[in-house]
Amino acid sequence: MSDDQDKLAEEWAAALGGDEDIENADNGDMAAMAADAEASEGSDEALADEWAAALADSEADDVRDEKEQAFLATQAHPAQFEDMTAEAKAGAGEGGKRDLEFILDIPLDVSAELGRTKLLINELLQLGQGSVVELNKLAGEPLEIYVNGKLVARGEAVVINEKFGIRLTDIISPIERVKQLG
Secondary structure, eight states, X not given: OHHHHHHHHHHHHXXXXXXXXXXHSOHHHHHHHHXXXXXXXXXHHHHHHHHHHXXXXXXXXXXXXXXXXXXXXXXXXXXXXXXXXXXXHHTTOGGGOOOOGGGTTOOOOEEEXXXXXXXXXXXXXXXXXXXXXXXXXXXXXXXXXXXXXXXXXXXXXXXXXXXXXXXXXXXXXXXXXXXXXX
């Protein structure tokens, strides 16, 4: 077993460049170590050649990319936009009002709200004819008018020809409508 350890130590020393152990080795071991050294030198040269080829390819790719970027830079042009202010002013029409006829046929959902409340499912299932649901508004408070879910006015309920209607008492200002959007 110690002979195997000595051989292993000699091989390690030879691989690491230890000349003193090579002198102690016999001729058979010397020939084997010389062959290993030549093989490793050949593989080192092959590895160096592979690295050199890879670096050359990498440099060629870098040069190709730089040329492509330079070409693309010559092909780029700054964006040019037409001045549309004159057309926008001309489209205002008579009296400074814009022609808004194209939006007159858009349907809107208009609703009036007396008030709101929250119920549990159990409470909802127990409702029947004659049940009273308490709302969050007091009697006499104005109704709220919503257009597409956005508050636009307040008013009071009226009856006209046996139908309910709303008399508008307060229109929400544009500034308040914009605040509701946020």
